[in-house]
Amino acid sequence: MSRFRDMLQRGEFVITGEVAPPHGSDYSGMLESVRKLSPVCHALNVTDNQGATLHLSSLAASRVVLDNGNGCEPIFQQTCRDRNRLALQSDLLAAWTLGLENVLVVTGDDPRGGDHPKAKGVFDLDSTQLMEVTAGMNAGVDMNGVALDGGTDFFIGGALFPEAEPWEFQLERALQKIDAGAVFFQTQAVTDVEKFARAADALRPTGAKLIAGVLLLKNPRVIKFINERLAGLMIPEHISDRIASAADPLAESIALATEQVRELRGIADGVHIMPLGADDAVATILEGAGLV
Amino acid sequence: MIITKARDWARIRANLDEIGAKTVFIMGCGQCATVARTGGEPEIMQAKLALEADGREVTGWAIGEVACHLGGTKLDARKHVGDIDAADAVLVLACGAGVQTVADSVKKPVYPGLESVFLGNVIRHGVFEERCQMCGDCVLDKTAGICPVTTCPKGLLNGPCGGMWNGKCEVLTDRDCAHVKIKQRLAEQGRSRVKRLEPKDYSAKLKPGSVNLREDRAKKDHS
Numbered sequence: 001m002s003r004f005r006d007m008l009q010r011g012e013f014v015i016t017g018e019v020a021p022p023h024g025s026d027y028s029g030m031l032e033s034v035r036k037l038s039p040v041c042h043a044l045n046v047t048d049n050q051g052a053t054l055h056l057s058s059l060a061a062s063r064v065v066l067d068n069g070n071g072c073e074p075i076f077q078q079t080c081r082d083r084n085r086l087a088l089q090s091d092l093l094a095a096w097t098l099g100l101e102n103v104l105v106v107t108g109d110d111p112r113g114g115d116h117p118k119a120k121g122v123f124d125l126d127s128t129q130l131m132e133v134t135a136g137m138n139a140g141v142d143m144n145g146v147a148l149d150g151g152t153d154f155f156i157g158g159a160l161f162p163e164a165e166p167w168e169f170q171l172e173r174a175l176q177k178i179d180a181g182a183v184f185f186q187t188q189a190v191t192d193v194e195k196f197a198r199a200a201d202a203l204r205p206t207g208a209k210l211i212a213g214v215l216l217l218k219n220p221r222v223i224k225f226i227n228e229r230l231a232g233l234m235i236p237e238h239i240s241d242r243i244a245s246a247a248d249p250l251a252e253s254i255a256l257a258t259e260q261v262r263e264l265r266g267i268a269d270g271v272h273i274m275p276l277g278a279d280d281a282v283a284t285i286l287e288g289a290g291l292v
Numbered sequence: 293m294i295i296t297k298a299r300d301w302a303r304i305r306a307n308l309d310e311i312g313a314k315t316v317f318i319m320g321c322g323q324c325a326t327v328a329r330t331g332g333e334p335e336i337m338q339a340k341l342a343l344e345a346d347g348r349e350v351t352g353w354a355i356g357e358v359a360c361h362l363g364g365t366k367l368d369a370r371k372h373v374g375d376i377d378a379a380d381a382v383l384v385l386a387c388g389a390g391v392q393t394v395a396d397s398v399k400k401p402v403y404p405g406l407e408s409v410f411l412g413n414v415i416r417h418g419v420f421e422e423r424c425q426m427c428g429d430c431v432l433d434k435t436a437g438i439c440p441v442t443t444c445p446k447g448l449l450n451g452p453c454g455g456m457w458n459g460k461c462e463v464l465t466d467r468d469c470a471h472v473k474i475k476q477r478l479a480e481q482g483r484s485r486v487k488r489l490e491p492k493d494y495s496a497k498l499k500p501g502s503v504n505l506r507e508d509r510a511k512k513d514h515s
Contacts, residue, residue: 081446085491107446107453110445121447123446123447123448124492124494126448126449127453128488129449129450129488129489129490143491159454161456164452164454164458165457165459166459166472169452172475172485176450176487188454234457
């Protein structure tokens, strides 16, 4: 059984990180990230053509993490953008066969924002429907209800954006995903802990586990990129001002992330740290927050 | 109506150059392409000037009532038989359905003069929006009369996706999120939401579409 699942179910605080598969077949850079992050994380998300740009598949890369993580598990990410329902189910079976037990099911960014803007966005299923299909596979059937020759036992997660308004619709979405089979959520980067607490309070009765996203805002350039280019995330002015006016923006962003992790510790079931390439900072943040 | 837009003239020029066309007949459409201002008289005159600027002669032109109507278009082709016979090619300023109907009605090589883009609602004069994709598996009963398949850029049935921000779409950021609009209208009308929409039946949209009311009626008469 997945240790990541086991920890969350026992109520232990989990730490997840993120690695990006390469744009090519040489995954030594990703392995370097795994080497830095696996000692301090319980699981690592392995992105699926993130930002609608071409990368090595999450399926193969997740297996690399499994083989090299020393117990730090991969969270296989599957988006609905690039595959139809046949391919999605086939890849889920492949993932299980490869020993991948944690899956994060997300919609996926629109191809128009990626490096293949002329691609057809598939979206044959949406994330909620794919969760339901995954839950069905856990019960031993395909999406037609036909028995599988060997099912799966995935630990199913979804994405949640606790700060997006209107909140009542976001909450409704989260409940819909839980109903479809999601048992844990990883959230967008938290910039307002009170809004995260609102989500945690609302979802607590469902038993779903909430892992709070913490983004390392390394420098003003990163903040500008997020605000202008990244879908659905806005860094508030008081935070961007703090990073912009700092003598050492990286150190300030580490300090900010550390404060956030400390604050979230009492509210969330875990934190998901997105270091945006500054992998070395993750251990510093976690040490600073008293988690390592 | 079918919304069309002008086709890159360089592509039209290349098409005609490929067969060495020196003379061209132009066919427009009195229906959608006229309303969309892509295949009515003014646009035909523009195309005529562009063809002449490229050193070609325009033997004649016609605007049928509805270019995609086979009977009517055949009739138009007969009316202009001399001009069409004198042309090396026919340029059609209509949607792809019209182009194919003209191609079935004349013996000359036929080229598209427009790009067909969507089935459009006329919001007001000259303003068109895509609201229906003709998927053959309508969900408007569950979505308060707002189609998520068409108006959500990702075509998600259950939304919003993670990129929605303050009710706005993540892909077309100046637009309201279709899923937020659906949920708002359902709430305003006091309608309960469906738990979740099931995956669509894409077999309902298997190509090519075909409806034959005559055969249907004949079957009914026999039964």
